[in-house]
Every structure is written in C-alpha cells, then in structure tokens.
Amino acid sequence: MKPAAVPPVVYVVDDDDAMRDSLLFLLEPLGHAVEVFASADAFLAGYDPRRVACLVADVRMPGMSGLALHEELVRRGSVMPVIIITGHGDVPMAVRAMRTGAIDFIEKPLNNQVLIERIDEALRLATTRHAAAQEIGAIRTRLATLTAREREVADLVAAGKQNKAIAHVLGISLKTVEIHRHNAMDKMAATTGADLARMLTLARPEK
Template identity: 75%
Template sequence: MTETPVVHIVDDDDAMRHSLEWLLKPLGLEVKTYASAASFLSNHDRDRVACLVTDVRMPGMSGLELHEALAKAGSTMPVIVITGHGDVPMAVRAMRAGAIDFIEKPLNNQLLIERIHEALRLARARRDEAGQIAPIRARFSALTAREREVACLVAAGRQNKMIAHELGISLKTVEIHRHNAMDKMGATTGADLARMLTLAGAI
C-alpha cells in the first residue's frame, strides 16, 4: 500500500493554516498544521515522506530559524518558505539553507501546489537514496582496511598495476583484495563500485 505523503504547515496565522489545509486535502495529501515551530519540532514524524511549508515571521522561532535547525539536525525534508514580508536577504538566507523555494503572500495557489508536488518527489527520492546508503555503508565497514584502500582506488579508476605500485604490494595481492572487495560490496564493475562508494560517502 502506497504511503500518503504529508505536508506540514507551520504558520501562526489560523486563517492561513486553514486555507492551506482546504487547498491541499482535496489533492489526496495528508496535511498537518502547527501554530509554532516548537509545536512542529515536538510532534512531526521523521520517517514519513513529507515536506514543510513554513511562514517566516512567527512568535518565538522564525521559519528560517526552524529550517536552519532542521538542517543542522541532519533533516533532508524539503522546505518551502512563505512570507508576507519578503525581501532579498530573507530569500538569500532561505535558499542558502537549502529551501527549494521562497514564495511571497498573497500566495499563487497553483504555484504553491506545483512546488509542493516537486518537494514531495524530492523527499521520496531522498528517502529511497537513504535506504540504499545504510546497507552499502554496512558492507563497506565489513571490508578489511586493505580491501577498503583497494576498493577506493578501483572506484577512482585506477588499474591493478597502478594500485600495486601506489600501495607497495604485489599485483596478485591487489587482485585478491579487489575480488574480495567487489564480492563483499556486491559490485559487478568498477563503475558500480564507484557509485556505491559515492553514495556511502566513502570517496
């Protein structure tokens, strides 16, 4: 069964929260609303495919501060920032923090819907990628220190002879470590191994 994606709305304006909920629910999206950044931080489900639509100016933590706090905590949830007081410095700050868009009120409903769908596609892609990364990292961790060295050099495009020279070991030893590393990683080619190690952040 396909999981219904969630759109989190954080805005201290009751009318805006209700308006966005009314706009988005008929699209088959689950909508959760919060009157403050603190309420969102203490209640949202981190494991769902979701995006965040947040106002900038709110009592307590602002929308931009909320976004920056999520980024600092390692969240990959796509964020759309909205405001009735837009200016260039705010836009720059939001985009530098990784927001996928910065939209001024009054909102263009069609534009917002398009951006939300884009954000949810990105959220799904990020979760799928994260699901691949954990097992790849586990397999990489299971390699011996020498197998890791050889694997990284293979992924970088080095030939066996070059690896042997660089590491000061015999060609036969390189071949053995290469075979073992490829087998343990489940890689069939050097390019396949490079993709895995790139995803895992090993190279």
Template identity: 50%
Template sequence: MTTDATVFVVDDDQAMRTSLQWLIESTGLTVQTFESADVFLADYAPGRAGCLLLDVRMPGMTGLELQSYLTRQGYRLPVILITGHGDVAMAVKAMKAGALDFIEKPFHDEDLLRSIHQALDFDQKNRASHVVRAEIAMRLAELTPREHEVMTMVTDGLSNREIAAALGVSAKTVEAHRARVMEKMRAESLAELVRMALLVAPETAL
C-alpha cells in the same frame, strides 16, 4: 509519491492555516497544521515523510530559525517558505541554506501546489537514495582494512600493478583483494563500484 507523506503547515495566522489546509487537502494530500514552530517540534517525529510549508515571520521561533534548527538536527524534511514582499532577501538566504522554494504572498494556488508536489517528490527520492547509501555503507563495513585500501585505489583509477607497487604486494594479491571487494560490494563491474563509492563519498571516507 508516497501515500503516507504529510504536508506540515506552520503559520501563526489561523485563517491562513485553514485556507492552506483546505487547498492542499482538496488535492488528496494529508495536511497537519501548527500555529508555531514550538508546537510543530513537540509533535513532529523525525523521519516522517512529507514536506514543511513554513511562514517566515512568526512570533517566538521564526520560520528561518526553525529551518536552521532542523538542519542542525540532521532532519531531511524539505522546506518551502511562505514570505511577504519584505522577506524576499531572507527567503533567498534560506534557500541557500537548503530550502527548496519560497512562495511570495499573495500567491497563485497552482504555484503553491506545484511547489508542494515537487517537494514531496524530492523527499521520496531523497529517502530512497538514503536507503541505498545505508545498504552500501553496510557492505563497506564488511571489507577488511586492506580491502578498503584496494577499493579506494581501484575507484581512484589505479591499475592492479600500480596498487601492488603502492602497497608492496604482488599483482596477484591485489587481484585476489579486488575480487573479494567486488563480491562483498555486490558490484557487477568497475563502473558500478565507482558509482557506489561516489554515492557514499559524502558520508563515508573511502
């Protein structure tokens, strides 16, 4: 878990904010509390590591509306919802929209802390994966259009002969393109090249 991670608590109930801050800080984690979604948005710098502990029902922008806004903006901050019994259906809907967990009131401290640590671990892994995807995307940008075509066909499982027929070139030419693709992508094997293609597939059309 990253040491610079912060647990952001957004709840309009001051007593609840104070109680959550004390509980979470008692485990050595950094906490910031906010009384509303608007105050949180005014302070939050996109890209900060951590997770968001969010009350479902709040005056003004609700917890679900804040989650939806963060998703639309492309923010990757993991969300945990705190919900009353009457809000469970909404919380489930929010989880389907990307929230990691919801904690029902009254909750056990251990359950909440376990969920927070899972969210922080998820955030750390997600950030590491994002760095890898960005590096692969940079390598892809170095390929020529023809090399890009060859990589697509190679990772789709076509043989050199099939690629040559599809592109109207010789198998030797395909071999040369394939060698340059492997070099530029820094792939040690076809399996590694396929894994790279799969990793960036949601962000980069091969």
C-alpha cells in the same frame, strides 16, 4: 504481504489558526496527507524525519522563525524540500531562504494554484532525495563491513588501478590483491570498478 507504503506528507508550520485550517482544506481534497503545527518547536518535536515530506513554513512566528527552522533542519542533515511563506516578505528574507536551500519564497495572500504546483514539485523532489539518501545509507552500511585492507584495495580499484599496480602500491602479493578485490566487490554488491567508484563517491561525506 508487503506493508502499504506510507504516503508523502505536507507539513505545515504556521502560528495562524486560520492559515493552517485553510491549507488543510486546500490540500487534503487533492489527496495530500497533511500535518499541521502551530510552532517550529512543536514541529521539531512531532515530525518524522524518516518520512518523504515537504515543509511549508511561515517566516514570522513566536519563538523560532520559519527561516531559523529551515536552518535547523539543514543543520540536522535533513533533505526535506522547504517552501517559505510570509505576509511580510522582503529581499533579505528571500535571499536568506534561498541560500539555505528553500525551493521557493511565497508572499501572502497565497495564490492557491501556485502553492499547489510548488508543493507538487516539492514532493517529487522529496521522493527523489529520499531515494538517494536511502541508497547512500545502504552503501555506507556495506562499506562499513570492509576490512581496512579491503577498503584500501577498493579505493585503488575505484581509482582505476589494475591488480598488479595495487599489489605494488600496497606491497602485497597479486593473489592477496585478488582475494581482497573479490571480497570488496562482493560486499559492496558492485559489478565493475566503475560501479564501485560511483558507490565510494556517493558515500563520501558532504563538505
């Protein structure tokens, strides 16, 4: 029997006790799993980066701000969608949040319906991003099993080169190319050259 899927979670980071309680009371009756933290440091120490999740973070908190928390998550490679909330919103804050990749910047007092809609959107996005990240991780794992020569052949296959051209470029026999091509396609679970090209493109580190 397969283990039950872990539901997506809404992380809330706000130093205001009343705001944390308010968001719990708002979101849990809607069926959302919610975990609250009183500071960015507490969140970083307690959240699960492997879980499908979105983050609702206040801007102004003692210690690390919500904007700085988001920037730290981005630095760590997180793809978690982030909604920034604040009682002291201004244009520079909003611009900074959006440039970092926040999906919204919402001023207090919060419009509950707007927040609910944005959280639903964030969780849908989180599910999509998580699936993509898992696919990329699996591709990179398979790619690491290729030998150096198999990787050379794979790169040329992905570039659209035929076996004879690959043999000429690498200075090896056609039979050797065929063997390495077969092994590379098998290890990568690729069915066509186009499929292999898509995988190699996905596996490239982001700049």
